[in-house]
Amino acid sequence: xERRRVLFAGRVQGVGFRYRTxxxxxRHPQITGFVRNLxxxxxxxVVEGPAAATAAMVAEVAETLASFxxxxxxxxxxxxxxxxxxxxxx
Numbered sequence: 490x491e492r493r494r495v496l497f498a499g500r501v502q503g504v505g506f507r508y509r510t511x512x513x514x515x516r517h518p519q520i521t522g523f524v525r526n527l528x529x530x531x532x533x534x535v536v537e538g539p540a541a542a543t544a545a546m547v548a549e550v551a552e553t554l555a556s557f558x559x560x561x562x563x564x565x566x567x568x569x570x571x572x573x574x575x576x577x578x579x
Contacts, residue, residue, distance in 0.1 A: 499559030
C-alpha cells in the first residue's frame with residue numbers, strides 16, 4: 490500500500506478539477522484520500538491504495554485534466570490508512 494501526494498499547478502481552480510477528480514476516483518474503488526484547493530492556487534491530491542491503483546488514478550487525472558495542468562509535483566510514501574473513502578475537502 491502506498492500514499493501519493495500530488496500538487497497540481499496551472500489553471501486548476503475554478504474549472505471543475507476537484508469534481509472531475511472525484512468522478513475519476515469513483516472508478517478506482519481501491520483508492521481513498523482527498524482532493525482540495527490550496528490558498529496558493531494549486532490543487533492538492535492525496536491518494537492511498539495499492540501502488541498500481543494509485544499510479545493508475547493519478548495518471549488518469551493527469552491525462553483527463555492535462556489542458557489545465559502546467560506542472561505536477563508528486564511525492565510517494567507508505568500509506569497511513571487514515572482514510573475511509575475518497576472525498577473533496579474544503
